[in-house]
Amino acid sequence: MTQYWLMKSEPDEYGWDDLTRDGETKWSGVRNFAAAKNMRAMEKGDLAFFYHSRTGLAVVGIMEITRSHYPDPSADNDKFVLVDVRPVKALVRPVPLQEIKANPKLSDMALVKQSRLSVSPVSAAQWVEIIAMAEK
DNA sequence: GCCAACGTTGGC
DNA sequence: GCCAACGTTGGC
Numbered sequence: 001m002t003q004y005w006l007m008k009s010e011p012d013e014y015g016w017d018d019l020t021r022d023g024e025t026k027w028s029g030v031r032n033f034a035a036a037k038n039m040r041a042m043e044k045g046d047l048a049f050f051y052h053s054r055t056g057l058a059v060v061g062i063m064e065i066t067r068s069h070y071p072d073p074s075a076d077n078d079k080f081v082l083v084d085v086r087p088v089k090a091l092v093r094p095v096p097l098q099e100i101k102a103n104p105k106l107s108d109m110a111l112v113k114q115s116r117l118s119v120s121p122v123s124a125a126q127w128v129e130i131i132a133m134a135e136k
Numbered sequence: 137g138c139c140a141a142c143g144t145t146g147g148c
Numbered sequence: 149g150c151c152a153a154c155g156t157t158g159g160c
Contacts (some may be wrong), residue, residue, distance in 0.1 A: 008158085031156090032143070054158055095160080114143060116157050 004122040005038065006111055007046035007063070007085075016050050016060045016090065024086040027119075028072060035119035036080050040069050044069050048085065049122065049130065051111070058094035059130055063087055091134035 007027060009015065019025055031035055042048075042065050050061040067084035102107050106129060107113075108122035122130075 010158085019153080034143085057159075114142090115159070 003041070003043065003046045004124060004127040005046060005065075006051055006059070006109075006120050006122050007048050007051040008051045008118045010054045011056045015052060016087070019050065019061070019063070019085070020087045020090075024066060024084060026077060026082045027085055028074065028082050029118060030072075030080060032118060033079070034117055036118045038121060039083055040082050041121075042068055042083050044068050044131070047088070047127070049127075050087075052094075053118075056094075057098075058096040058115045059091060059100070059134075060094045061087055067109070091131075091132050093136070095130050095133045099133060100130070103129065103133070119135045 010016075014025070027039070030039060031096065043117045044065055044067060046065040048065060050063050051059050063085040065083050066086050069081035069083050071078055072080040072082045096102045097111070100114055107123065107128055109126055110117050114120065
C-alpha cells in the first residue's frame with residue numbers, strides 16, 4: 001500500500017526547480033526525531049508532496065521515494081537517516097498554505113497542526129483533496 | 137527580520 | 149529524570 005507524505009524545503013535552499021534539474025536527490029539534513037521517525041516509515045514507491053516553506057508557502061509538486069531509509073553519513077550518530085526521492089510531476093497549480101488552512105477537510109494535517117515538522121504523514125483523503133485543489 | 141512555538145541539550 | 153536554557157523552524 002502506498003503511503004503519502006509531505007516534505008518541506010526552503011526554496012532558497014533547495015526548491016522544486018533544483019529537484020527537477022537534478023532528477024533525483026538524497027533528502028538530507030533532517031535533525032528532528034519526529035521527522036526522522038517518519039522517514040524511517042517510508043517505503044520505496046511511496047509518494048510525497050514537495051512543500052516550499054518560509055518563502056514559498058505552498059505545495060508545489062509530487063515526488064516518489066526511490067530508496068527507503070539508510071544512514072545519513074553526515075550525522076554523527078545513527079539516529080538520522082536519508083531517503084532518495086525523484087520528482088514525479090509539478091502540481092498543475094501550487095496549493096498555498098492559506099488554502100490548506102482554510103479547508104476544513106485538511107484541518108487535521110500535520111502541516112497545519114504542527115507547522116515545524118518538516119517531514120509529516122498525509123492521509124489518502126488529504127492527498128486526494130490537495131490534488132483536487134491543485135486542479136481547480 | 138521578528139518572534140512564537142517547540143524540540144533538544146545539559147546541569148543538577 | 150526533571151526542567152530551564154538554548155537553538156531552530158517557519159509563518160507573518
